[in-house]
Amino acid sequence: MLKKLGDCKAAEVYPVDLPPSFDAFKRRLEGKRLDAGDYKRLVGDIVAGLYDEAQIAAFLVSQLHHRLSDEELGYLIRAMVDTGEIVSFGEPVYDEHSIGGVPGNSKVALIVVPIVASKGLLIPKTSSRAITSPAGTADTMEVLARVTFSAEEIHDMALRARGLIVWGGALNLAPADDVFVRVERRIGVDPPTQMVASILAKKLAMSVSRLVIDIPVGRGAKVENEKDAAMLASMFLSQASRLGVTMRVALTFGNEPIGLSVGPALEAREALETLMKGDGPLGLVEKACSLAGLVLELGGVAPRGRGYSLACEILRSGMAYKKFREIIEVQEGDPDVKPEDIRLAPKRFTLEARRDGIVSSIDNVAISLAAKAAGAPDDKTAGIKLHVKTGYRVKKGDPLLTIYASSDARLHEAVRIIEEYNAVVVEGVIVKLFP
Amino acid sequence: MLKKLGDCKAAEVYPVDLPPSFDAFKRRLEGKRLDAGDYKRLVGDIVAGLYDEAQIAAFLVSQLHHRLSDEELGYLIRAMVDTGEIVSFGEPVYDEHSIGGVPGNSKVALIVVPIVASKGLLIPKTSSRAITSPAGTADTMEVLARVTFSAEEIHDMALRARGLIVWGGALNLAPADDVFVRVERRIGVDPPTQMVASILAKKLAMSVSRLVIDIPVGRGAKVENEKDAAMLASMFLSQASRLGVTMRVALTFGNEPIGLSVGPALEAREALETLMKGDGPLGLVEKACSLAGLVLELGGVAPRGRGYSLACEILRSGMAYKKFREIIEVQEGDPDVKPEDIRLAPKRFTLEARRDGIVSSIDNVAISLAAKAAGAPDDKTAGIKLHVKTGYRVKKGDPLLTIYASSDARLHEAVRIIEEYNAVVVEGVIVKLFP
Incomplete structure (x- = not known):
């Protein structure tokens, strides 16, 4: 372990098992700017297991004290992507991702993905399990179908169904992220820069190039006011342009739970009911159609400002439910499942x-x-x-x-x-x- | 007119037509405390027409700069009552009064009064026409019945129907109030002390001894926050104990209009529909039953905390509508009037x-x-x-x-x-x- 005696560099004693990137690590803790090579080595060593949890915690906390510059954040994301697998599709890949933090939100993607996919856009959504919430999208989808697949399986299934809702954690996509998430849970800290890096690294690993980000804003949500939300939005957007991703960021109403259910089975039921009826709790339908509408606009399927009504129409017509059955089937679930079966x-x-x-x-x-x-x-x-x-x-x-x-x-x-x-x-x- | 030269008292020049109470008037403008005799003379001269509008405006505005003490406010109220007629009933008289300021509020009394009267409590409500609002209770009641009666008529009608909703302005009750209201409209100022004095003087003139005051609190209401409302409530309460009136003051939700209608005919329709059905817009029913419940509690008809449910029951059962028909009839309206007739x-x-x-x-x-x-x-x-x-x-x-x-x-x-x-x-x- 590092033993630092005073401020005199000559007196510092390093243990023999120092990771090769340790010098870069130390400069980061001091708030110095690192370059692309530094982040590449640092993330490589983290994925290789050369850093222990205390050190990773220090790296995370350093982002709160010395915020990463736009450049550094870009390097970090690139390094996270480069240490893992990349799934390529040879066509534009779409996605919608919520930073979460509002109960009842996990089911929204179960409605967004089939709406988007039913228009032919490719949306192989990888989602997380709950980190601190009562349900992640992967947990909720798992009530209806399998969510753990290999990268090859996901590639083939996505091209068949045009939409998927699977667990990203099962893939070797941006594996540094798994390490960061594990430590974040331990220290209860989730620096905004690391959140942006985690989300975008996983999306890039799936070759996503058209992305809608949802930032719920409200009392008791991850982001409690519009000012913080706008800052986060601008972090996402500046990385998007740096990484060649076309992105729209929506700040959404997050003062209360989404829809009427919280928890995987209850949310799966509510999503399924909404898809079958083509209608449901207004707040849920509105949120899903708003976000799906933005993706449809990114895909040129609807002109700007008209995506919402097209998404509502797709939901109402039953096309979204039909697509959702295909997605369940390709993910080895029972497409005939009824809400009351859950x-x-x-x-x-x-x-x-x-x-x-x-x-x-x-x-x-x-x-x-x-x-x-x-x-x-x-x-x-x-x-x-x-x-x-x-x-x-x-x-x-x-x-x-x-x-x-x-x-x-x-x-x-x-x-x-x-x-x-x-x-x-x-x-x-x-x-x-x-x- | 007063011509004051410098600060030297000896140099002041008074016009010859000064009202006898002018010295008290001047001391009030300087923020000095007046006694009961001062207010008696001052209000007497105002009612006698010895003060012009500029002087009355000055008196009103002085209340903003040098707030009346509790004692002074009591003297003012007593003086206002003493310059007018008093209607006596020889039994406890109840009332419910809202300071207003929220659109749609004028119809609430049309539901409160029959609920209370149907349990036998005497509630001869005198109400005002709109001052700055789109409808006063008297305006709204006038859609359904006559509201202008003499003091003798009101006395006899009230004892017959147990409840009335008439225009207080037609009576010679606290006539100073009419002068104050006229000037308040001109200068757009309504000092809280004068509002309390106006309301209580009119109630005392009707011999009211058990009174519920409603202070709507909300954006765009007369009182916009709870702190101001609490201050106003304490002014009402300290006068009530000084004047021997048993009083409860309710701060009520006033962020939006009451019920679904604004304007005399629309509000009369809504009140009539609500009474006939025994149910109506929840916010309206809740407000009317809450306030009526408090009056029923003051009358010992319901134990404390149970007035609300009793009031709801009276409304639901049709008893309130039956009583309202009697009230309309005694006020020379058509008791068979239907909402759609309006x-x-x-x-x-x-x-x-x-x-x-x-x-x-x-x-x-x-x-x-x-x-x-x-x-x-x-x-x-x-x-x-x-x-x-x-x-x-x-x-x-x-x-x-x-x-x-x-x-x-x-x-x-x-x-x-x-x-x-x-x-x-x-x-x-x-x-x-x-x-």
Whole structure:
């Protein structure tokens, strides 16, 4: 290990097993700028296992103190891509990716991908499992089909179905990212520069060249205000132009959960119902069609500003559901699966309104924590079903949400969190009463 | 007129026609404390017409710079009451009064009064015509019945029907108030102390001893934040204890119009529909039942905390409608009147949603201004009907509101205001898009 005596360089003692890139590593910690070669060596050594977790944590934290320049971020992304496999398709590849952080968001891609693919655009979406949330898109898709495939399988399946929703972690795409994610979970830190690098490295490894990024903004979301969101958006965009990716970034309403379900099985049900009916909770349909519409515009399938209505039309017409069946089938699931076939955890608790009034807020953080306490995402059948959204008027006794868990202990813990956080606030017309 | 030369008292020159109370008036303008006798003389001279409008304006504005003490406010109220008639009933008199300022609020009393009266409590509500709003309770009630009666008539009618909704301005109750209101309109200033004095003087003149005060709080309402509302509430309460009135003050949700209608005829229709069905727009029903419930609690008809559900029950059961018919009849209206009998202005314009999304705000100020531009309250048939409230999800093309006016010119002016203010904001899921 490094033993530094004072500030005198001559007195520094290095252990014998130093990685070759250690000098670059040290300069990064001091906030010095590294070049493309530095990042290439550094990432190579990280993937080779030459850095331990403490060192990787230091590298991550350094990004908070000395933000990577645009150039450095570009070098880091390139280095992450170059250490892994690249899947090439010989045609433009599209994708839509949300930075997440809002409960209920994992199902959106299950609606976006078939809408886009049904117009012939190639959208082989690799998604993550939940990092800190109750459900990642891969967890939710796995309720309906297999999500773990090799790069070759993904290549062939994508060309057959035009759309996929698979787990990126099973592939050797940008393998440095797996290391970074593991350490990020341990230290609870996710520097914005590293988030941008992780997302774009995985997309480049899939040869994505037309990308829509979704940044949910709201209380209890990853990004809580528009200013931070705009900064993140500009980081994405400057890398996109550097890397030759055509990109649009949408800041989306993230003050409350998306749709009415949180947790893999519940979200899979809701996505399937929405695709089958061609309609569903307005917030969910609107979000999916907005994002799908932007991808359709990138693909020239719809003129600018008209993608949304085309996406809605594709959803309504049943074309999206037809495509989703093909995707399930190519991913070795049962295309005839019905929403009611999806098993939900047997222990249930329904929270009721204690008064007449208007739902004034639903707490993202409380819903996420409670869904995880109930068992999601490891227990796919666990989660939370919302019966109301912000702005709904309720009568005393009306159901607000139902928690699903596989054991009483988990159910009780989830209920405790919901009550402690006052997860669903119902306000009456009388705000305060004197005396 | 007063001509003051420098600061030297000896040099002041008074005109010969000075009111006897002029010395008290001058001390008030300097922020000095006046006593009960001072206010008695001052208010007496004002009612006698010895003060001109400039002087009354100065008195009103002085309340903003040198706020009346609790004692002074009590003296002012007492003086205002003593210069007018007092209607006595020989039994406890109840009332509910809103400080107003939120469009659509005038109809609430049309539901509160019959609920309360149907339990036998005496509630002879005197209300005002619109001061700055598109409808006062008296304007709205006048669509259904006569509202102008003498004090003797009101006394006898109230004892027969147990409830009334009449115009207070027709009576010689606290006549100083009429003078103050006239000048307030001219200078656009309504000092909180004077508002409290005006309301309580009129209530005392009707011998009200159990009173519920409603202070709507919200953007574009008279009171925009809870802190100001709490200060106003404490002014009401300290006067109530000084004057022997049992009072509860409710701060109520006032961020958007109440119910779905604004303007006398539209509001009379909505109140009548709600009473006939025993149900209506949730926000309206909730507000009316909350306030009626508080009055029922003051009357000992419901235990504390149970007034709301009793009021809802009275409304639902049809008892409130039955009582409202009696009230209409005693006020010489047609008790068989149906909502559809109430004539609405013939020129109409419906504003439609320009996009899918969620209604994120409805601007009180814009709705008030547009309803007045359309002709309300002088043209009782003019106004605005809302098709949505905050939190509603809408599709592109869905109707948001309809303006009613009697001429194209008025209709166009109202439309212009609605558009200029962006009165109903619909937000999509995408908050911002880059690039």
